[in-house]
Amino acid sequence: MSSPVPRNKVAQWIEYRLPVFSWVSHNLTDFPExxxxxxxxxxxxxxxxxxxxxxxxxxxxxxHYTPHVDMAFNSVERIMRDVEWGxxxxxxxxxxxxxxxxxxxxxxxxxxxxxxxxxxxEILWWLGIVLLLLIMGAAFTGxxxxxxxxxxxAATVITNLFSAVPWIxxxxxxxxxxxxxxxxxxLNRFYALHYLLPFVIVGVVVLHIxxxxxxxxxxxxxxxxxxxxxxxxxxxxxxxxxxxGMGAMLFVLFIFIFFIPNMLGETINYVPAxxxxxxxxxxxxxxxxxxxxxxxxxxxxxxxxxxxxxSILVLFILPWLDTSKVRSARFRPIYKQLFWVFLADCIVLxxxxxxxxxxxxxxxxxxxxxxxxxxxxxxxxxxxxLERPRPLPESIHEAVLKKRGPAQAAAAMxxx
Amino acid sequence: xxxLIAAASAALVLGLTGLSPAALAATExxxxxxxxxxxxxxxxKYDKPALKRGLQVYREVCSACHGLKHxxxxxxxxxxxxxxxxxxIAETYQIQDGPNDEGEMFERAGRPSDYFPNPFxxxxxxxxxxxxxxxxxxxxxxxGRDGHEGYVYAILTGYEEPPxxxxxxEGMNYNKYFPGHQIAMAPPLNDGQxxxxxxxxxxxxxxxxxxxxxxxxxxxxELEERKAVGLKVLIFIGLLTAVxxxxxxxxxxxxT
Numbered sequence: 001m002s003s004p005v006p007r008n009k010v011a012q013w014i015e016y017r018l019p020v021f022s023w024v025s026h027n028l029t030d031f032p033e034x035x036x037x038x039x040x041x042x043x044x045x046x047x048x049x050x051x052x053x054x055x056x057x058x059x060x061x062x063x064h065y066t067p068h069v070d071m072a073f074n075s076v077e078r079i080m081r082d083v084e085w086g087x088x089x090x091x092x093x094x095x096x097x098x099x100x101x102x103x104x105x106x107x108x109x110x111x112x113x114x115x116x117x118x119x120x121x122e123i124l125w126w127l128g129i130v131l132l133l134l135i136m137g138a139a140f141t142g143x144x145x146x147x148x149x150x151x152x153x154a155a156t157v158i159t160n161l162f163s164a165v166p167w168i169x170x171x172x173x174x175x176x177x178x179x180x181x182x183x184x185x186x187l188n189r190f191y192a193l194h195y196l197l198p199f200v201i202v203g204v205v206v207l208h209i210x211x212x213x214x215x216x217x218x219x220x221x222x223x224x225x226x227x228x229x230x231x232x233x234x235x236x237x238x239x240x241x242x243x244x245g246m247g248a249m250l251f252v253l254f255i256f257i258f259f260i261p262n263m264l265g266e267t268i269n270y271v272p273a274x275x276x277x278x279x280x281x282x283x284x285x286x287x288x289x290x291x292x293x294x295x296x297x298x299x300x301x302x303x304x305x306x307x308x309x310x311s312i313l314v315l316f317i318l319p320w321l322d323t324s325k326v327r328s329a330r331f332r333p334i335y336k337q338l339f340w341v342f343l344a345d346c347i348v349l350x351x352x353x354x355x356x357x358x359x360x361x362x363x364x365x366x367x368x369x370x371x372x373x374x375x376x377x378x379x380x381x382x383x384x385x386l387e388r389p390r391p392l393p394e395s396i397h398e399a400v401l402k403k404r405g406p407a408q409a410a411a412a413m414x415x416x
Numbered sequence: 417x418x419x420l421i422a423a424a425s426a427a428l429v430l431g432l433t434g435l436s437p438a439a440l441a442a443t444e445x446x447x448x449x450x451x452x453x454x455x456x457x458x459x460x461k462y463d464k465p466a467l468k469r470g471l472q473v474y475r476e477v478c479s480a481c482h483g484l485k486h487x488x489x490x491x492x493x494x495x496x497x498x499x500x501x502x503x504x505i506a507e508t509y510q511i512q513d514g515p516n517d518e519g520e521m522f523e524r525a526g527r528p529s530d531y532f533p534n535p536f537x538x539x540x541x542x543x544x545x546x547x548x549x550x551x552x553x554x555x556x557x558x559x560g561r562d563g564h565e566g567y568v569y570a571i572l573t574g575y576e577e578p579p580x581x582x583x584x585x586e587g588m589n590y591n592k593y594f595p596g597h598q599i600a601m602a603p604p605l606n607d608g609q610x611x612x613x614x615x616x617x618x619x620x621x622x623x624x625x626x627x628x629x630x631x632x633x634x635x636x637x638e639l640e641e642r643k644a645v646g647l648k649v650l651i652f653i654g655l656l657t658a659v660x661x662x663x664x665x666x667x668x669x670x671x672t
Contacts, residue, residue: 077486087638236667244664247657258646270560
């Protein structure tokens with residue numbers, strides 16, 4: 001690539017004062033990426049796209065929504081019926097939340113499989129966990145806004161969790177509510193927070209990408225970039241791949257938006273909130289179900305809340321719990337198996353979180369919760385010491401050539 | 417790539433089958449007798465004659481106790497009614513308006529821009545007239561009940577003599593499909609209850625089917641447009657994605 005700054009006089013005038021052209025070149029077009037990234041590396045950019053998707057649809061919804069207990073539900077119906085393409089905007093936002101979580105979870109499990117959290121990417125990983133927590137906050141406050149039955153009762157159940165805090169719990173809950181029950185003050189502040197959080201998320205995303213660009217992307221081999229031969233410029237290779245990924249994701253998202261828009265939601269949320277009538281079965285959205293299962297698995301209220309929090313906070317110390325020197329599961333024969341066991345454990349937790357907490361379900365949720373924590377606190381530290389990793393390749397470049405087969409490799413060698 | 421597609425489709429199937437508690441809850445009671453409505457399904461459209469007949473059933477039967485507050489008379493154009501027909505329907509309702517210049521509320525004939533009026537002034541009045549029960553607004557009834565259209569149809573047709581050992585409360589009715597089987601609503605439909613303008617025989621099953629179709633439209637008036645636009649969008653994004661994949665493969669073939 002030639003000089004990043006165009007010959008154009010205006011461009012040079014701008015570049016001298018604010019170096020946008022060299023910035024774009026350095027961070028985007030010419031940015032060197034490992035040449036062996038697979039499609040699982042698409043999900044970071046997909047999460048970024050979903051963030052923009054949610055902000056754009058959300059701002060339009062905010063123009064038509066009324067955060068008042070007597071009007072919120074009706075204003076949402078008004079959007080669905082009378083606002084031009086309102087149903088499309090709302091269903092896009094509603095199902096967009098699920099899509100956002102789906103790609104974020106895949107992104108996180110990608111990181112777990114390929115050891116992306118290990119040195120020198122611990123802070124990058126921390127920022128990712130902060131993002132997960134912020135996204136959960138945005139999703140929860142947003143779910144309350146339509147003020148349907150499940151909105152109201154989800155807000156009631158979750159805010160009541162704070163009453164488990166010893167001594168000051170009751171006061172904290174009243175402070176959160178802004179009154180003596182879930183009512184208009186809570187709806188107002190949740191609306192304010194729901195509008196605020198996405199922009200906080202944008203800020204942390206900037207830090208996340210900064211950290212990423214400083215220490216560069218991990219890759220499926222989990223070995224460091226050693227020379228320029230191991231890399232290719234971001235553009236056009238990863239721009240085109242990310243655009244293809246976006247198309248594929250939107251295809252799935254549009255199936256939900258246009259044909260099964262309410263499948264992931266709760267039927268009862270189309271009944272206006274009624275503080276006098278508790279639904280027989282209070283369940284969160286699918287993306288919160290594993291945590292909900294952990295919460296309910298512990299027989300003690302405070303213990304359940306702590307376990308639920310720790311289930312995410314434990315990720316912060318994962319870089320030190322995992323004692324293996326090797327990043328990628330490709331070269332860790334036992335971890336490679338246990339990764340899938342852990343994923344299955346999370347899926348079972350999600351399933352049991354949707355079931356009534358009775359009979360065998362309680363036993364299943366307790367076993368899975370125990371395994372969840374054992375995976376991080378027992379298996380990861382011990383496994384790293386015991387496991388004998390397979391030999392790592394010399395470099396990314398060599399591994400890529402080997403994979404291509406000898407004929408192509410020879411041809412490529414000649415070119416160099 | 418192939419593995420990725422397999423994983424993605426597995427996740428989708430899991431999502432479709434495993435994680436839908438609403439779908440599970442609907443099957444708790446007896447199996448629903450009739451769920452095969454023509455507007456359900458990927459290319460499904462509302463049955464227009466049934467919509468019009470359903471409007472008649474709502475107006476002549478349900479509206480005695482149930483509101484339809486999210487539907488304005490003007491919305492009925494979607495049923496194929498002309499402006500004059502809509503005006504005529506609106507005028508049959510008395511709408512409270514005001515206050516006028518003397519500060520008094522007054523009643524006037526309905527206009528197309530008005531919404532279907534509630535049969536009761538407030539919830540207390542509704543309960544007082546209905547043995548303590550509150551007849552829910554029907555605008556979102558098919559969307560807001562597990563089992564959806566099939567459940568509403570089942571309730572309308574599910575009245576039976578209670579089993580001998582069943583203790584039925586005073587003024588309550590036995591319904592096979594209602595949770596707990598005790599429902600305050602008396603059987604609303606009887607054969608020949610309405611005289612259909614299009615000459616269709618007004619059996620209970622027909623009236624139930626028609627009014628449920630109408631209520632499904634009231635809950636999701638955008639359904640037909642949504643599916644039609646959705647099909648075009650999917651074709652577009654599918655082609656675009658295929659082209660992007662081809663470009664992707666081509667560009668990556670340069671990498672050595």
